[in-house]
Amino acid sequence: MLSSVIICTHNPREEHLRRVLKALDEQTLAKDQWELLLIDNSSAEPLIGNYDLNWHPNGRHIREEELGLTPARLRGIREACADLLVFVDDDNVLVPDYLDQALKIANEKPWVGAFGGNIEPEFECEPEPGLGKLVNWVGVIQVKQEKWALGTASITWQYCPIGAGMVIRRFLALRYAELSESDPIRKKLDRKGATLLCHGDTDMALCACDLGMAVGRFPYLQLIHLIPARRTKEKYIFRLIEDAAFSDGLFMYIREGKVPNLPTEIKPCRSEKIFQIYKDLRNKINGKKETKSNEQKFDEVWLRGTKRAYSEIIRIQAEGCQK
Numbered sequence: 574m575l576s577s578v579i580i581c582t583h584n585p586r587e588e589h590l591r592r593v594l595k596a597l598d599e600q601t602l603a604k605d606q607w608e609l610l611l612i613d614n615s616s617a618e619p620l621i622g623n624y625d626l627n628w629h630p631n632g633r634h635i636r637e638e639e640l641g642l643t644p645a646r647l648r649g650i651r652e653a654c655a656d657l658l659v660f661v662d663d664d665n666v667l668v669p670d671y672l673d674q675a676l677k678i679a680n681e682k683p684w685v686g687a688f689g690g691n692i693e694p695e696f697e698c699e700p701e702p703g704l705g706k707l708v709n710w711v712g713v714i715q716v717k718q719e720k721w722a723l724g725t726a727s728i729t730w731q732y733c734p735i736g737a738g739m740v741i742r743r744f745l746a747l748r749y750a751e752l753s754e755s756d757p758i759r760k761k762l763d764r765k766g767a768t769l770l771c772h773g774d775t776d777m778a779l780c781a782c783d784l785g786m787a788v789g790r791f792p793y794l795q796l797i798h799l800i801p802a803r804r805t806k807e808k809y810i811f812r813l814i815e816d817a818a819f820s821d822g823l824f825m826y827i828r829e830g831k832v833p834n835l836p837t838e839i840k841p842c843r844s845e846k847i848f849q850i851y852k853d854l855r856n857k858i859n860g861k862k863e864t865k866s867n868e869q870k871f872d873e874v875w876l877r878g879t880k881r882a883y884s885e886i887i888r889i890q891a892e893g894c895q896k
């Protein structure tokens with residue numbers, strides 16, 4: 574067995590998951606060379622009765638009752654048999670040679686421990702006007718040339734693969750599993766129910782750097798990310814960014830012991846207060862609502878998420894001192 578494909582899913586959208594499985598069925602790598610693990614993460618209706626894996630000689634349904642993407646990934650890591658793991662989200666359509674390319678990169682670049690590639694979006698409907706590049710926050714990555722690096726989280730951040738299509742050597746994933754089992758803060762990272770937390774995938778990938786290997790992104794790996802309409806709304810994207818800021822604070826604390834820096838609040842002077850009152854009154858009389866730029870909105874939600882992370886870290890530290 575050369576590789577293990579792990580799909581972690583919770584209440585999946587049926588047409589999306591069926592496309593994901595169809596793309597795997599069409600992989601150029603012979604099916605006897607890889608296994609398929611479908612991790613049902615506490616879905617309301619068990620997947621085993623709705624998704625037939627008999628087309629794959631090494632396909633298995635696995636039920637994980639503990640809700641959360643991290644517990645689902647950990648279950649997949651424990652169940653996998655191959656030395657190379659490929660994580661596929663339930664909305665990732667791999668191009669036919671994805672698994673072949675993953676094996677080729679792993680063999681030709683033995684110093685790279687975790688890697689990913691191009692993630693192209695397929696939108697169910699056009700994103701709301703005015704969002705611009707903020708849409709990339711839903712999981713869009715363009716890789717024009719191969720990039721890989723070794724170092725700390727701060728250095729290698731831009732080279733790390735994300736969870737969608739991530740390829741990682743099993744011994745590194747086992748190291749991540751070991752760290753996660755003994756670190757409750759790590760378990761707070763990544764999706765759980767309705768939350769949009771993240772960085773569990775980055776934490777896993779950086780276990781490569783912990784053990785002297787590199788992380789990277791390669792243009793030869795390509796997948797299509799199926800993006801539903803609700804994820805292209807401004808409200809969703811800014812909620813995603815706020816949760817990303819919270820996750821970022823926890824992640825850097827775990828990785829480098831850094832507590833987020835909160836900007837000093839600058840209180841407006843008397844004349845600025847008077848001018849703002851005048852603007853608000855004028856807009857109210859004219860029936861206008863002052864609009865904020867994407868940059869202003871981003872800064873506001875990022876600060877909110879950072880404050881949440883700061884408060885959580887201070888709470889964790891206080892609990893540690895009391896023990």
